[in-house]
Amino acid sequence: MPTALPSTPRVAESMLRGVDRTGSGGADAPSLLVELLATRWPDLRARLLAEHADDGNGRCTGCRVPGYGTPGGHWPCLLATLAQRAEQRAETNNNGKAHR
Secondary structure, three states: OOOOOOOOHHHHHHHOOOOOOOOOOOOOHHHHHHHHHHHOOHHHHHHHHHHOOEOOOOEEOOOOOOOOOOOOOEOOOHHHHHHHHHHHHHHHHHHHHHOO
């Protein structure tokens, strides 16, 4: 049974407070979310990557939306970081399948 998606970016953000954004995290909720984005939620991964992008001034375009995130938040934000990790994981998984 698929895991339900967080209802809003704010809910996802609150679920993942304290995530290590450097990429050295362990097997915790952020790692699980990255795995789900990489393997089961490719549409959400693509949406997060598209909506949480650098505005050219080091700010997140998705977090500037009123009522969500942190207006003026720096990029990469938490959601962009998780989506980028998931993209890397998906590419690694696809490259491994192509070489078998």
